[in-house]
Every structure is written in C-alpha cells, then in structure tokens.
Amino acid sequence: MRDGRDIIIGIDAGTSVIKAVAFDLGxxxxxxxxxxxxxxxxxDGSATQSLTQTWADCVSALKGLSEKIEGLAARTAALAVTAQGDGTWLVGADNRPVGDAWLWLDARAAPTVRRLAGQSADRARFEATGTGLNTCQQGAQMAHMDRHRPELLDNADVALHCKDWLYLNLTGIRATDPSEASFTFGNFRTRRYDDVxxxxxxxxxxxxxxxDIIDGTQVMHPLSADAARATGLLAGTPVSLGYVDMVMTALGAGVRTHATNxxxxxxxxTGVHMRAKPVDAVHLNAEGTGYVIALPVPGIVTQVQTNMGATLNIDWILRLAADLMADAxxxxxxxxxxxxxxxxxxxTRPGALLYHPYISEAGERGPFVNADARAGFIGLSTRHGFPDMLxxxxxxxxxxxxxxYAAMGAMPSELRLTGGAARSRALRGVLAASVDAPVRISDREEAGAAGAAxxxxxALGVYPTMDSCIDEWVSPLLGQAEAPDPDLARQYDRLYPAYVEARQSLAPVWETLGRERAPATHDKAIHDEDEAKTAPDPADMTRRDGASPSSRIPPLRSLT
Structure with a gap:
C-alpha cells in the first residue's frame, strides 16, 4: 500500500494455542x-477458559510478533481475528466477563440436548441452521444455563464466541459473524438470525x-486506544472479524480454489471434514447431524461433520506405550x-482390527451425536501386538x-488435507484409501490465520473478490495430488460396513458404561428425557386463536 502498510496480521485463537501471524499483502x-x-x-463434564487470560494471551502473542517483525506497528495495514468455535463467552456490564467461558469441549449441556432433540421443533431448527444440536454449541449451552444456571444469563449483556470476545477487546464493538450466528441461532440461507x-x-x-452480525470482508472497526496501548500497535488500525476457525482453516487450505468447490x-x-457447496446443493441428512457454515464467498457454504477426537487417539495410544515403558x-x-x-x-497388515476413535470425554458429535460414545478395539487376539493396535x-x-463424508452425500472426488497429521505420508495414504480419492496438501503453514487475513x-480492497484473493493466496501453495492405493481402497470399502454396524450396535453398551461412570449425572439425563417424553410438545398443541404453533414452521425439505 502507498503509505507503507504492507502487513496483515491474522490472529488464530485455538483451544490450546493463540497465534499471531504476519502476512504480506500477497x-x-x-x-x-x-x-x-x-x-x-x-x-462434572465442564471445560472452561478464563476470558481475561485469553485476552492477555492474545496481547502476548501480538507483542511476540512485534519482536520478530521490525516496525510491525507502522507496517500493519489491518488485523483479522478468528478462534475456536462453539462455546459460550458471556459478557456483562462494562464489558466484564460473567465467569469463565464454557468451551466447545464442555459436556454439561448433554441432558438439555437430549430433551430438546426429542421435540419435533428440533427438526425445524435443523432445517434452518443446517446444524445438529450438540453439547458443544452456544445454543444448547445457553438453553441449559437458562434452565439450571439462569443467574449466568441474568448477569450477561451479550453472549459471544471466543473470536467475538477478542474483537470486543480489540475494537470495543460487540458483534459476531455470519458463520457462527447462522449455524447456532439462524438460517444458513440468509446468514441472519431465525425465529424458528x-x-x-x-x-x-x-x-x-x-x-449484531457483521461480515469482516465488508465491515471493519478501528483498533481502540486501549487495545493499542496494550498491544503496541497503532490506534485506528482496521480490524476485521473473521469467520469461525473451521472455515478459516479450510479457506486457507484450499476448500475452494479457482472458483471450484x-x-x-x-x-x-479433532477431525473436521467439510465440503464447499452452493447453498442450494446442501444435503441435510435424516439423522439431523453436522453443521452448515457460511464461507466468506457469496452463495457458498461449507457442509461439515466433525469428530470430537482425531489425533487425540494417536496421542493416547503413544502416551500409553510411553508410560508402560517408563514403568518398566x-x-x-x-x-x-x-x-x-x-x-x-x-x-503391519491393514484391516486386521477395527477401532472406533471416540476417545473424547465428551463422546462423539459426527456423524452421530452421543455423549456416552467411547473408543474401543474389535477383533483383538493373542497374535496382535502394539503395532497392530497403532x-x-x-x-x-x-x-x-x-x-x-457419507453423511454429507457422495464421497469427494478430491480431498485437501490440513493439520499436523497431514504431514504423515502413511496417514495420508490411509485417508486417501478410506474415501477412495486423491489427497492434496497445502504448503500454507498457518491456514486458519491466513483465512482470517x-x-x-x-475488506481493504487489495482484492476485489474473495476468489481473486484465493487465486493468489491459496492455489499456488497446493501440492500434487496423491492417488489412493486401489487394493487398500477396496479393502477399506469392504471393512466400512462392519465399522458402521459395530458402532450402531454399541450404543446400549455405551449407555450402560455411562451410567456406571457418573450415576448421578446420568440419572438426571434420564429424568430430563422422561420429562420431555411426557410433557406436551408445543408443536402438537393448539393455540387459543385456533392456529397450531407448527404452522409457523416451514415445511421440511425433501431428503435424498
């Protein structure tokens, strides 16, 4: 830019790490x-994070970046922020936190999810948001708070997500973006809040x-004087509110290139699996699971299914081995x-064992929702050793x-991979064979921060459209396509039905184990479920004016 401002800073606040990344305008x-x-x-299933500490850590990351980039403050044309999705970050008077944030890992809302999911109105909510109800989401968590911890909401002025909280501290503006607003409380077709x-x-x-909902490609707010003093950057520097980290990472990694989805x-x-699609091509499954999340491209959304645990499973089995060896x-x-x-x-021989990777304490959320789901091996015998289990x-x-991907329709014709595990050649081979599609990885190091930037x-006008920005920021960094091994793909094709049948059959076993793990919590969940089944469903009641409340709900779309 003519004034010498040639850097955009992308902030990506993950669950465990906050990063500040500097990019040039290209x-x-x-x-x-x-x-x-x-x-x-x-x-009790809680997973919480301090709002005050999260902002302090963001400031530290920005200061650390200043130490690495000479003249960063004067060279910064804009900042952009994305962060971990879901969760509930309550803010009260004078923009002070109302307690700690409930993270997406928090499982306390499980009884409320069971209660709400049992009502017919939940399908209408799913048709609007494109997103299945689960314990991760702000909507489910706020509904649970309203019933069991109403004082939290009573003391709040606004309910934010993590990136929204950081944006508030950077600019003084209370806002959220179209992606999180629409998949939590809105409609993915309009990108606005929805009464249903x-x-x-x-x-x-x-x-x-x-x-309020703002789009960071169109609206920016200036860095406040307080934030400038804290970070060392210049007051008035434009700040963009990014979309949720899942789609920012996908955008930076190539979910859309050369205007191709x-x-x-x-x-x-965790594992995040998404397909970019035009709005009218979204496939909403009969089970009512997954997410539909807007991309910062007009008319294009991502359909998403997410595993609670991905490399967490590998970490677990390797640490188990390390601990056993240490004991010896x-x-x-x-x-x-x-x-x-x-x-x-x-x-090792492929397909010798089945393993369901539901290692998270919060169970599973994609492509099914079950807080009791847990990991397990099927087919073990004395001939199997640690490498077979790995x-x-x-x-x-x-x-x-x-x-x-099966829950979103047909298998993809090509799969772009990101995340640390994507650097493993062997893991890429397993993933390619599992979906029987070539895989491609990007040389982009910090895809989430790049997507926000x-x-x-x-917004600055460096590019007229997001697609033109993608053509320069993303497309050149994609590597060569790696084709799946055809024999391995055929073997996994035979194995997959058994994988699905086993996890469907295990549901009552998981429920029994869940009752044994936490009897008080589980009994409360059963009570809520029974209450939901015996209470009148509002959709089946007749209003005094003679109209059924269900008449306010649009007809369900046909499922393919």
Missing amino acids: GRQLGCASVRNIYVTGD AIDSLGLTHRRTLLP AACSTVGS GRQVAFSDLVGRIEHWLET RAVVEGLGMATRDC MMAAV
Missing part, C-alpha cells in the same frame, strides 16, 4: 508468534443477548514414538473420515 507468511492457552476440565431456531431452543426471552479435512486434535524402567521420549509411526504402519487407531481415523485483504 499472502506470503513473514513471521509467527504463539502463546500457550489454558483451559480447565472438571469431573431461537424459539426451538426456548430462548426467545434471551434474544437480547445475541450480538472441494472437500477439506483438518486432522488435528525405560524412559522413551514421546517424540521418538511419533517418529516410528510410519515404520509401524508399513510393517495401525487400527490410524485406520479408525480413516473410517471416521469416511463416515462423516484474507478477509481483511478483501
């Missing part, structure tokens, strides 16, 4: 600084807590075990990926 990464984020879990979605959650009387999987701690008096670095994954996969875990991630680049 998309080249110039530097990155990160700060470890902290969250706390409890035996809000009513189905029983939150009409809490509607004033929902912030593709599939993209992020294989990190042999200390082994975790990194040494990671380095042996390729060898173990090359020396291979089964990796193949389980492949089967889970296929399961998610791309929004600022469009």
Whole structure:
C-alpha cells in the first residue's frame, strides 16, 4: 500500500494455542508468534477458559510478533481475528466477563440436548441452521444455563464466541459473524438470525443477548486506544472479524480454489471434514447431524461433520506405550514414538482390527451425536501386538473420515488435507484409501490465520473478490495430488460396513458404561428425557386463536 502498510496480521485463537501471524499483502507468511492457552476440565463434564487470560494471551502473542517483525506497528495495514468455535463467552456490564467461558469441549449441556432433540421443533431448527444440536454449541449451552444456571444469563449483556470476545477487546464493538450466528441461532440461507431456531431452543426471552452480525470482508472497526496501548500497535488500525476457525482453516487450505468447490479435512486434535457447496446443493441428512457454515464467498457454504477426537487417539495410544515403558524402567521420549509411526504402519497388515476413535470425554458429535460414545478395539487376539493396535487407531481415523463424508452425500472426488497429521505420508495414504480419492496438501503453514487475513485483504480492497484473493493466496501453495492405493481402497470399502454396524450396535453398551461412570449425572439425563417424553410438545398443541404453533414452521425439505 502507498503509505507503507504492507502487513496483515491474522490472529488464530485455538483451544490450546493463540497465534499471531504476519502476512504480506500477497499472502506470503513473514513471521509467527504463539502463546500457550489454558483451559480447565472438571469431573462434572465442564471445560472452561478464563476470558481475561485469553485476552492477555492474545496481547502476548501480538507483542511476540512485534519482536520478530521490525516496525510491525507502522507496517500493519489491518488485523483479522478468528478462534475456536462453539462455546459460550458471556459478557456483562462494562464489558466484564460473567465467569469463565464454557468451551466447545464442555459436556454439561448433554441432558438439555437430549430433551430438546426429542421435540419435533428440533427438526425445524435443523432445517434452518443446517446444524445438529450438540453439547458443544452456544445454543444448547445457553438453553441449559437458562434452565439450571439462569443467574449466568441474568448477569450477561451479550453472549459471544471466543473470536467475538477478542474483537470486543480489540475494537470495543460487540458483534459476531455470519458463520457462527447462522449455524447456532439462524438460517444458513440468509446468514441472519431465525425465529424458528431461537424459539426451538426456548430462548426467545434471551434474544437480547445475541450480538449484531457483521461480515469482516465488508465491515471493519478501528483498533481502540486501549487495545493499542496494550498491544503496541497503532490506534485506528482496521480490524476485521473473521469467520469461525473451521472455515478459516479450510479457506486457507484450499476448500475452494479457482472458483471450484472441494472437500477439506483438518486432522488435528479433532477431525473436521467439510465440503464447499452452493447453498442450494446442501444435503441435510435424516439423522439431523453436522453443521452448515457460511464461507466468506457469496452463495457458498461449507457442509461439515466433525469428530470430537482425531489425533487425540494417536496421542493416547503413544502416551500409553510411553508410560508402560517408563514403568518398566525405560524412559522413551514421546517424540521418538511419533517418529516410528510410519515404520509401524508399513510393517503391519491393514484391516486386521477395527477401532472406533471416540476417545473424547465428551463422546462423539459426527456423524452421530452421543455423549456416552467411547473408543474401543474389535477383533483383538493373542497374535496382535502394539503395532497392530497403532495401525487400527490410524485406520479408525480413516473410517471416521469416511463416515462423516457419507453423511454429507457422495464421497469427494478430491480431498485437501490440513493439520499436523497431514504431514504423515502413511496417514495420508490411509485417508486417501478410506474415501477412495486423491489427497492434496497445502504448503500454507498457518491456514486458519491466513483465512482470517484474507478477509481483511478483501475488506481493504487489495482484492476485489474473495476468489481473486484465493487465486493468489491459496492455489499456488497446493501440492500434487496423491492417488489412493486401489487394493487398500477396496479393502477399506469392504471393512466400512462392519465399522458402521459395530458402532450402531454399541450404543446400549455405551449407555450402560455411562451410567456406571457418573450415576448421578446420568440419572438426571434420564429424568430430563422422561420429562420431555411426557410433557406436551408445543408443536402438537393448539393455540387459543385456533392456529397450531407448527404452522409457523416451514415445511421440511425433501431428503435424498
């Protein structure tokens, strides 16, 4: 730019790490600084994070970036922020936090999800949002708070998400973006709030807590004087509110290139599987699961299914091995075990065991929702050793990926991969064979921060459209397509039906185990479910004016 401002800073606040990344106006990464984020879990299923500490960590990341990039403040043309999705970040008077945030990992809303999912109005909510109800979401969490912790909402002025909280601290503006607003309380077709979605959650009387919706490719606000003093950047620097991190990462990794829509999987701690589609091509499954999340491209959305645990499963089995070896008096670095994954996969027979990768304490949310779901091996015998189990875990991630894409329609013709595990050649081979499609990875190091920065680049007018920005920031960084092994693809094609049949059959077993893990919590969930079944469903009641409330609900779309 003529004034010498040639840097856009993308902020990506994940669950465990906050990153500040500097890009030049053409998309080249110039530097990155990160700060470890902290969250706390409890035996009651809670997973919380301090709002104050999260902002402080964001400030630290920006200061760390300033130490790496000479003259950063004067050179910064704009900032953009994205962050972990879902969760509930309540803010009260004087923009002060109302307690700690409930994260997407928080499982306390499970009884409320069971109650609401049993009502006919939930299908209408799903038809509007395109998103299945689960414990991760702000809507479910607020509905649970309204019933069990109303004082939290009573003391709040606004309900934000993580990126919205950081945007508030950067600009003083309370707002959210079209992606999180529409998949939580709105309609993915209009990208606005929707009365049907809000009513189905029983939150009409809490509607004033929902912030204004702004699109960061069109609207920016200046960095406030307070934020400038805290970060060392210049007051008045434009700030763009990005979309949720899932779609920002997919945007930066190539879910849409050369105006062509593709599939993209992020294989990190969790697994995020998405396909970019025109709005009228969205496939809403009969089970009512998954997400539909807007992209910052007119008329284009991403259809998403997410696994609660992806590489968390690999971390678990490697740490288990490391702990056992330590108990035997042999200390082994975790990194040494990671380095042996390729060898173990090359020396073991594929398809020998089945593994369901539901290792998260919150159960599973894609392509089915079950807070009791847990991981397990099927087919073990005395001939199997640790390498066989490790291979089964990796193949389980492949089967889970296929399961998610199957819930969105046909398998993709090409799969773009991002996340740390995408760097593993063997894992890429398993994923390619699981969906029987070539895979392609991007050389983009920080895809989430890049996606947010791309929004600022469009808002600044550096590019006239997002597609023109993609052509320069994303397309040149995509690697060569890697074709699946045809024999392995055929073997996984035979294995997949057994994988699905087994996880469907295990549901009552998971329920029994869940009751044993936490009898009080589980009994409360059963009580709520029974209450939902015996209480009149509002959709079946007749109003005093003679009209049925269900007449306010649009007809359900045909399912293919």
